[in-house]
Amino acid sequence: MAITKTKFINYVRCPRYVALDDLKKEKLDSMITVEEYKKEEEIEHIAELLGNMFDDSGNDLIDIKNEHLETMMPYYNKVEILAGELASKYFEGSFKFSKSTYNQESFDAVIDNIRYLCYVDIYNENDDGINIIEVKATTTKKYLDLGSKDYSIFEKGNDGIYYLLEDLNLNIEDYMPLKVYERNRDKLFDKYSGPGHYIYDIAVQRFIIENDMKSHNDNKNVKYYLAVLNSNYVFDGKYENGEAIYDEVNGEDIISYIDVTNVTRDLMDKIYLDSKKVKGYIDDLNGSRVPLGEYCEYKKTVKCKYCRLCFDVLPEKHSILAYINNNFGFKKGNIKYDTYDLINDGKVSMLDIPDEMLNREKNKIQKDSVVSGQPYINERKIKDGIKQITYPLYHLDFETFPCPLPRYKGERPYTQSVFQFSLHVEKEPGVCDKEKDHYGYLAPNHDDHRLDLIRYMCELIPDDKMVLVYNDSFEKTRLKELAYIFPEYKETLLKIRDNVFDLMNIVKTKSSLYENLGYSKEEAKMFNYYHPDMDGSFSIKKVLPLFSDLTYKGMEVGNGVEAMVTYASFPKLLPLDYKHKYQKLIEYCQQDTYAMFAVLDGLRKSVK
């Protein structure tokens, strides 16, 4: 049972993980089957893929199930194959890559009597040495966003590969102040940050490869690269036999390569120390509780698989983690308290945090409402917000599929591709029938149905009527994207976008809206409504039960991720299953828009 890269990354979390992993110490210098290796990697790949798909959509993340693996794995595999095929444009020599681990180059090394093993996504060898290329279903955006407003810490070299500015021997001060550069570069070394996560991963790979080569006295020069999706790539809609063809478009390739040779070199000492840690954990095999920490990666798709077990110390309701912005910690005088330190000190509930440590006004409101069991309501603000609404009112919601590889013309990697809309028309305040006033469109398959969807939506929504959404940045961005992809509907779509009003502005608040209505800065930014049952979340799923008996509980498709996976599974469903799932998706999206009506209606009644 050799330790794979994925196992290493998990084992280094804490000693408890290792002990809980039912590890057979005596077998730790033997090999692992390819099937076992693949299984571990697949779960990790899909966790990362789903993490990227829902980076900014605000959906609840889910536990990865087999059906998710089956549905999403082909998308990941396709990225891997494209990265392998395109590599020959950027690197000379011979290549070894495959969607199946069976044909990939592997390295293994015995360190402290433990065998470590890794497979390389793309192995390239030429006269200069070896290039190790790891494919990640993330985008260049994660890396190019590091830097100042105008420049990234990465720049393309003459060979089209991205390098750190320092690796290109550029004068950093010409791009940004050195401090800004260093602060952003440091994020690459933080394995809990988005870009750092992948750097740590390939650094573990490098550690195993270096030890393997050392044991064979192999001194070849090795360089390390990440292959990621290019966020600047806009698909031109070219297909062959129904398959999208990702040719170069406007000088951009679908995959970009980032040289991380020097960054991973700088991590080698840390990985060595981490391997010592892992060795110690394996020797002790101590399953007793350990302090909780960032390494649990709670609430991330890549969270520790034992979170459920260890986080049982937190109460189900009103835990300290329900405090909004708790990631910034708490403060008493000049002393700052980290949230995990407080948890490990037994302060697990909201009520365990003394008032003097609550520096944020919003946190005080949260605690007061938990103590009193009563909601906090700023009636005047809610009434003034509701007064802004005009009728008939069009409640709109989109479901999207943020495919790693763009599927339709005009899309980029991870474009939130709209496949469904739901619309409820509230003719006058409080008048909306769940069935009779409902309209919608759901793409029947994975062909490009965006025009049908847009056409129907534009027919239904007059361009001078108010459109209500929940959390407007998502819907507004989709409308704008569609407007530029379909110029014939640009004017109408942009008008619909301009008419969007966000229901969350009334539930939560929006500073600019309320300042315009004459409220002070302080009052404008404070919540309008907070109920203890919200537990720190303003999502429609949390807010709905406070105003209505409507519920998502028991729904076969009950959240955004399930909706996306259900749509993704369409092509492989048998006719009867397809019909059933299609209907469940319609019901889910219908519930979303009717929930908005119910929340608005409830709010209106609560401030009468």
Ligand code: SF4
């Ligand atoms: S949840 Fe945290 S403390 Fe528990 S095993 Fe995982 S990493 Fe360790």
